[in-house]
Amino acid sequence: MRLWYGSIAPRATDSIISTMLRAGSAPARAELRTEHWSPVIQMVVGPSAEWSAVMPIIETRDLRKVFRTLVRQPGVAGSLRTLLSRTYEDKVAVEGVTMALEAGELVGYIGPNGAGKSTTIKMLTGILVPTSGEVRVAGLVPYEQRRRNARNIGVVFGQRSQLYWDLPLIESFELLRAIYGIPKERYAANLAHFTETLDMGPFLQTPVRQLSLGQRMRGDFAAAMLHDPRVVFLDEPTIGLDVVAKEAIREFVARVNRDRGTTFILTTHDLADVERLCRRIVLIDRGTLVYDGEIDALRDRYGTHRTLVVTFCESYPDVAVEGAELESREGTTARLRFDRRTTSAEVLIRRVADRYCISDVSIEEPELESIIRRIYLEGYTEAPALTAPA
Numbered sequence: 317m318r319l320w321y322g323s324i325a326p327r328a329t330d331s332i333i334s335t336m337l338r339a340g341s342a343p344a345r346a347e348l349r350t351e352h353w354s355p356v357i358q359m360v361v362g363p364s365a366e367w368s369a370v371m372p373i374i375e376t377r378d379l380r381k382v383f384r385t386l387v388r389q390p391g392v393a394g395s396l397r398t399l400l401s402r403t404y405e406d407k408v409a410v411e412g413v414t415m416a417l418e419a420g421e422l423v424g425y426i427g428p429n430g431a432g433k434s435t436t437i438k439m440l441t442g443i444l445v446p447t448s449g450e451v452r453v454a455g456l457v458p459y460e461q462r463r464r465n466a467r468n469i470g471v472v473f474g475q476r477s478q479l480y481w482d483l484p485l486i487e488s489f490e491l492l493r494a495i496y497g498i499p500k501e502r503y504a505a506n507l508a509h510f511t512e513t514l515d516m517g518p519f520l521q522t523p524v525r526q527l528s529l530g531q532r533m534r535g536d537f538a539a540a541m542l543h544d545p546r547v548v549f550l551d552e553p554t555i556g557l558d559v560v561a562k563e564a565i566r567e568f569v570a571r572v573n574r575d576r577g578t579t580f581i582l583t584t585h586d587l588a589d590v591e592r593l594c595r596r597i598v599l600i601d602r603g604t605l606v607y608d609g610e611i612d613a614l615r616d617r618y619g620t621h622r623t624l625v626v627t628f629c630e631s632y633p634d635v636a637v638e639g640a641e642l643e644s645r646e647g648t649t650a651r652l653r654f655d656r657r658t659t660s661a662e663v664l665i666r667r668v669a670d671r672y673c674i675s676d677v678s679i680e681e682p683e684l685e686s687i688i689r690r691i692y693l694e695g696y697t698e699a700p701a702l703t704a705p706a
């Protein structure tokens with residue numbers, strides 16, 4: 317039974333839901349949606365005690381950013397000419413990006429160099445004003461409500477730090493507490509929590525410039541999250557870190573996302589970060605959105621080929637199996653590439669086993685990296701419908 321349905325401000329929907337939750341009088345199900353840029357709330361009473369609150373926390377519509385730059389002519393004479401007659405050039409950095417992220421999502425925002433990722437993120441954080449189109453983050457228009465938007469968001473840059481270089485790490489946290497006006501108890505609880513989960517105890521009193529990159533990154537993560545942001549933008553958060561430190565950061569992000577429901581947008585060229593953390597990716601190229609969906613769906617569409625890696629008991633002069641192509645051979649190990657739409661792995665293994673003595677076998681999935689590279693080169697196309705494997 318639908319209880320109530322109305323068009324109200326997004327802030328109000330949030331507080332209605334949290335008030336009802338606190339009072340224990342929540343309806344069995346509630347859905348928050350933005351339709352035609354008008355947030356609506358739909359509450360349904362039913363037998364289930366389960367809640368669902370769905371409201372895009374980030375929305376962009378036909379978002380566009382064009383940079384106008386002065387064309388400079390070379391040489392002294394050129395500089396004079398530039399001064400006298402100014403010619404401008406338009407550079408379209410973001411071209412009509414429309415996307416919606418639900419609260420609690422962890423999305424990879426990826427694209428090649430110069431694709432428009434940073435420009436998009438800067439519009440979401442309120443640093444840049446869009447040339448046209450619409451953008452909302454947690455119901456706010458970032459460039460119009462920069463201060464309020466700043467309270468809702470956190471940012472972690474792998475290549476820059478928001479920590480105070482000469483001060484002990486803890487002092488940076490204290491300053492951020494004052495800047496964001498974080499209530500004392502919440503600050504103390506968050507600081508204790510992040511100190512434990514990021515294992516920062518041994519270096520809280522160390523000046524930031526003396527920290528290793530891994531320690532500094534952990535400090536930056538805590539700094540970005542002390543004020544309980546609803547959305548966190550991660551820009552190359554694991555760049556330069558060793559494998560252990562990378563995994564610690566990834567584990568931390570996954571945990572915060574799971575336990576606190578924080579929404580993350582991850583911008584990176586390290587697709588291992590994306591594979592480990594994100595189910596969904598938004599792919600942008602030359603300012604235009606190329607793909608928005610699940611990584612698995614992308615794999616299904618593009619990853620038509622798998623590789624069967626077989627180690628034989630002995631060295632065979634020729635290796636040939638119907639339905640597979642020999643990709644490479646090294647010693648007693650052969651790599652056989654097959655199209656999973658026409659040949660199943662099971663059938664292929666049986667065919668190999670019928671002809672050769674096998675000591676080990678494994679299947680390699682296509683790397684996300686090679687799929688993405690293909691999309692950059694060829695553009696995104698829907699692959700033909702899959703046929704049943706033989």
Ligand SMILES: Nc1ncnc2c1ncn2[C@@H]1O[C@H](COP(=O)(O)OP(=O)(O)OP(=O)(O)O)[C@@H](O)[C@H]1O
Nearest residue numbers: 383385407409427428429430431432433434435436
């Ligand atoms: N302030 C600016 N003035 C002029 N052009 C700019 C400005 N900022 C970005 N651009 C241009 O806009 C395009 C998109 O840049 P952006 O930094 O958003 O790309 P990106 O996807 O973040 O790239 P990268 O992965 O290399 O960081 C590029 O062609 C860039 O040169």
